[in-house]
Amino acid sequence: MISQLEIEDASKIWIGYFGKTFGSAFTVRNEGNIVGFFNLYLTPVKKLKHQSLFSIIVHPEMRGKGVGKQILEEIKVRAKRDFAVSLLHLEVYRDNPARRLYLKAGFEEYGVHSNFLKEEDGTYRDKILMQQWL
Amino acid sequence: MDKQDINKDNRYDIRYFQENDQENLKRLLMQPELQKWFPLSSEEDVDIFIKNLVNFSKYKCALTAVFDGVPVGYGFIFLLPYKKVAIHATAYLLVDPAFQKRGVGTSLLRNLVHLSLKFEIVEKIQCEIYEGCSLLSILEKLSFKKVFMQNGFVRFSNDETRARVVFERSNRIEV
Numbered sequence: 001m002i003s004q005l006e007i008e009d010a011s012k013i014w015i016g017y018f019g020k021t022f023g024s025a026f027t028v029r030n031e032g033n034i035v036g037f038f039n040l041y042l043t044p045v046k047k048l049k050h051q052s053l054f055s056i057i058v059h060p061e062m063r064g065k066g067v068g069k070q071i072l073e074e075i076k077v078r079a080k081r082d083f084a085v086s087l088l089h090l091e092v093y094r095d096n097p098a099r100r101l102y103l104k105a106g107f108e109e110y111g112v113h114s115n116f117l118k119e120e121d122g123t124y125r126d127k128i129l130m131q132q133w134l
Numbered sequence: 135m136d137k138q139d140i141n142k143d144n145r146y147d148i149r150y151f152q153e154n155d156q157e158n159l160k161r162l163l164m165q166p167e168l169q170k171w172f173p174l175s176s177e178e179d180v181d182i183f184i185k186n187l188v189n190f191s192k193y194k195c196a197l198t199a200v201f202d203g204v205p206v207g208y209g210f211i212f213l214l215p216y217k218k219v220a221i222h223a224t225a226y227l228l229v230d231p232a233f234q235k236r237g238v239g240t241s242l243l244r245n246l247v248h249l250s251l252k253f254e255i256v257e258k259i260q261c262e263i264y265e266g267c268s269l270l271s272i273l274e275k276l277s278f279k280k281v282f283m284q285n286g287f288v289r290f291s292n293d294e295t296r297a298r299v300v301f302e303r304s305n306r307i308e309v
Binding site: 001002003006009010045046047048049050051087089110111112113114116117118119120129131133 | 173174175176179215216217218219221222257281282283284285286287288289290295300
């Protein structure tokens with residue numbers, strides 16, 4: 001995302017998962033402070049209900065302190081227990097250090113979408129696709 | 135029905151999707167044979183899909199193949215809303231089973247590629263299919279290359295899942 005409009009649009013979609021329909025967007029707090037977010041992009045479509053893409057966001061000041069690891073553990077528990085999801089998957093850009101976190105948490109790469117994202121300077125970045133069966 | 139190439143028949147044409155195509159599209163999407171290749175499995179799923187499509191068709195991104203004035207296939211491209219990833223457009227194709235293997239899918243996809251060229255930001259067109267889908271031969275004919283495959287993505291029953299396979303082609307290649 002590179003504009004305020006895009007950020008607002010992405011936030012709106014994220015917030016949409018808070019509601020009664022899905023209830024799959026969560027805020028993570030530590031001593032009252034927000035330290036992260038996670039969201040399962042659930043679908044009402046029967047044939048796809050068993051799987052879910054998810055996103056996590058860790059507050060920049062809380063990175064490297066185990067918050068991401070805890071969130072991933074929480075996602076796995078909630079996905080299976082509360083939403084009957086058996087296949088969790090995610091998308092991460094190649095240079096993102098979170099990729100190591102996902103690998104450590106047991107996610108496996110199942111594909112690479114080369115040159116998926118184009119930066120404003122014209123350079124491209126690959127998208128790595130990872131998943132884990134629960 | 136004769137399986138000759140429909141593109142040689144002057145009763146065949148491709149035009150932009152019109153709102154009054156919805157009824158025919160719904161009839162097609164409700165066919166179990168076609169639902170094998172889509173995530174849709176209920177009337178509610180189909181209605182949501184069509185509603186989204188109708189909204190998107192306002193951007194002139196949806197085509198209808200017609201034979202003798204009657205819709206026999208549909209093709210759509212969806213554009214991504216964020217600038218960094220707007221280089222991709224995603225294509226969807228649907229051909230009436232009675233008109234399959236006559237060149238409808240190929241002509242629709244070729245037209246979708248041409249349509250995507252109108253959007254200068256679009257550099258690649260991608261297409262997601264489920265394994266075993268007959269669209270594969272059309273994708274290969276039009277120089278689409280496999281990007282990745284995800285096993286178990288779609289579940290038809292407790293015992294049957296299928297992979298999704300994503301293909302893409304560069305808009306730099308002539309079609």
